[in-house]
Amino acid sequence: MIIGLGDLGSAVLEFLARAPGMGPIVVASRDAGRGERRVNLARAGATAQGFAPSIRFVRVDLEAPGELAEVVARERPEIILSTATRQTWWLPSLLPPEHAARLRRARFGVWLPLHLSLTLKLMRELRTANYRGITLTAPFPDVVNAVLDKLGLAPDCGVGNVEEIATKVRLTAAQNLQQPVRHLRVILVAHHALVSPAFEGSSGPLPPYFLRVFCGGEDLTEQAGGEQLLRVPYALPPGAAINFLTAGCTLRLIRALCQEEETAVHAPAPEGLPGGYPLLASASGIRLAPIDGLTHEQAVALNEASHCFDGIERIESDGTTVFCQPDADILREALGYDASSLKPEDADDRAEELMAKLREFARRTGVDLDQAWQTARLS
Numbered sequence: 001m002i003i004g005l006g007d008l009g010s011a012v013l014e015f016l017a018r019a020p021g022m023g024p025i026v027v028a029s030r031d032a033g034r035g036e037r038r039v040n041l042a043r044a045g046a047t048a049q050g051f052a053p054s055i056r057f058v059r060v061d062l063e064a065p066g067e068l069a070e071v072v073a074r075e076r077p078e079i080i081l082s083t084a085t086r087q088t089w090w091l092p093s094l095l096p097p098e099h100a101a102r103l104r105r106a107r108f109g110v111w112l113p114l115h116l117s118l119t120l121k122l123m124r125e126l127r128t129a130n131y132r133g134i135t136l137t138a139p140f141p142d143v144v145n146a147v148l149d150k151l152g153l154a155p156d157c158g159v160g161n162v163e164e165i166a167t168k169v170r171l172t173a174a175q176n177l178q179q180p181v182r183h184l185r186v187i188l189v190a191h192h193a194l195v196s197p198a199f200e201g202s203s204g205p206l207p208p209y210f211l212r213v214f215c216g217g218e219d220l221t222e223q224a225g226g227e228q229l230l231r232v233p234y235a236l237p238p239g240a241a242i243n244f245l246t247a248g249c250t251l252r253l254i255r256a257l258c259q260e261e262e263t264a265v266h267a268p269a270p271e272g273l274p275g276g277y278p279l280l281a282s283a284s285g286i287r288l289a290p291i292d293g294l295t296h297e298q299a300v301a302l303n304e305a306s307h308c309f310d311g312i313e314r315i316e317s318d319g320t321t322v323f324c325q326p327d328a329d330i331l332r333e334a335l336g337y338d339a340s341s342l343k344p345e346d347a348d349d350r351a352e353e354l355m356a357k358l359r360e361f362a363r364r365t366g367v368d369l370d371q372a373w374q375t376a377r378l379s
C-alpha cells in the first residue's frame with residue numbers, strides 16, 4: 001500500500017507496477033480524481049510494457065481520525081510505504097533565485113514540522129489498527145523517525161537518502177577503478193545531511209560517515225578515491241525528477257522484503273535510529289548488517305553527530321527537537337516564523353504556520369507558490 005500519491009508516490013507506483021512478482025497494489029491518497037488518473041496511467045503503461053499489475057485507489061485522509069485505520073484493517077497490506085507530506089521539500093526552490101538562496105542557507109532540519117506532522121498521524125493510525133506488517137516512510141526519515149522513536153511510534157524503516165549516496169559512490173568508484181558497477185559493494189553509514197554535499201559537490205567539512213568500497217571481496221576504498229567519492233559532484237536535475245532515484249532505492253528495499261533470502265541494502269532510520277545504515281532485508285524483516293571495523297554504538301553516534309549538519313542541535317527524550325540557532329534565525333528573519341524547538345504535539349500547528357508564512361513571503365516576491373508548484377511538478 002502506497003500512502004500519499006504525490007511526485008514520489010507516483011514514481012514508486014510506476015516502478016512497482018512493472019516489478020515482476022508483485023502482489024496487488026493499493027494506493028491511498030486524498031485527491032480521488034488525481035489518484036484514479038495516476039492509477040490508470042500506471043496500469044496502462046505497465047500493461048503496454050507487458051505486465052499485468054493489479055492496482056486500486058482508495059481515498060484516505062490522514063487527518064480524518066480512524067480513516068486510515070479502517071482501510072488498513074480492511075486491506076491488510078503486508079507492506080505500507082508512506083510518502084504523505086504537507087509540503088514537498090523542493091517548494092522553496094520555486095522562489096526567485098535570490099530569495100530561494102536566502103532560505104537555502106537554513107539547513108533542511110528547520111522544515112521538520114512539514115514532514116513530521118503526517119508521519120506522526122500515520123503511525124498513530126497504524127497503532128489504532130494494530131497493524132503488524134512492515135511500515136516504510138519517505139518524509140525526512142533520518143530525523144522524523146528518530147523523533148517518533150522517542151514516542152514509541154517508529155516505523156520499521158525509512159527509504160532513500162543513504163542508499164542514494166551509496167549508489168552515487170558505487171557509480172563513481174566503478175568509474176575510477178574501471179570496473180563494472182555490479183562488481184562493487186559499498187558499506188556506508190551516513191545521514192541525510194550528506195546527500196546534498198555528495199551530489200552537489202563539497203570542499204567543506206562533511207558530516208561524519210563510515211565508508212568502505214569492496215571489489216571482488218577486496219577493500220579498495222582508498223584506490224577508488226576515498227573521501228573524494230563523497231565530494232565530487234554528480235549532477236542531477238532539480239526538483240521532482242530526483243524521485244526516480246529515490247523510487248529506485250525504494251523498489252530495491254521493497255523487492256528485498258518480498259524475498260526469502262536476505263539482500264544487502266541501505267536505508268535510513270531502521271527501528272527509529274538516527275541517520276542511515278547498511279541493512280539486510282528479506283521477507284523475515286529488516287536487520288542492521290554487521291560492519292567490520294565499526295560497532296553499532298559507533299554507527300549510531302556518528303549519525304547523532306550528523307544531525308547538526310542538518311541544522312538540528314538535538315532530539316530530547318520526549319521527542320522535542322531543538323534547532324541550531326543560525327538556521328532558526330534565517331526562517332525568523334525571512335518569514336517571521338519563530339521556532340527554536342519543536343514539540344511533536346505542536347507539529348500540525350507549526351506546519352500550518354510555516355506553510356502560511358512561506359506562501360506570504362512568496363507573494364511578497366511576486367510568486368504564487370501553489371500555482372508555480374502545479375506547473376513545475378511532474379503531473
Ligand SMILES: NC(=O)c1ccc[n+]([C@@H]2O[C@H](COP(=O)([O-])OP(=O)(O)OC[C@H]3O[C@@H](n4cnc5c(N)ncnc54)[C@H](OP(=O)(O)O)[C@@H]3O)[C@@H](O)[C@H]2O)c1
Pocket residue numbers: 003004005006007008009028029030031032034035060061062063083084085086087088089115118137138139140141158159160161164240243246
Ligand atoms: N527519503 C528520501 O530519500 C526522499 C526523497 C524524496 C522525497 N522525500 C520526501 O518524501 C515526501 C513526499 O515528497 P513528494 O515530492 O512526493 O511530495 P508531494 O508531491 O507534495 O506529495 C505528497 C503527497 O502527500 C499527500 N497528502 C497530503 N496530505 C495528505 C493527507 N492528509 N492524507 C493523505 N495524503 C496526503 C498528497 O496527496 P493528496 O493531495 O492526493 O492527498 C501529496 O500529493 C516528502 O516528505 C519528501 O521530503 C524523501
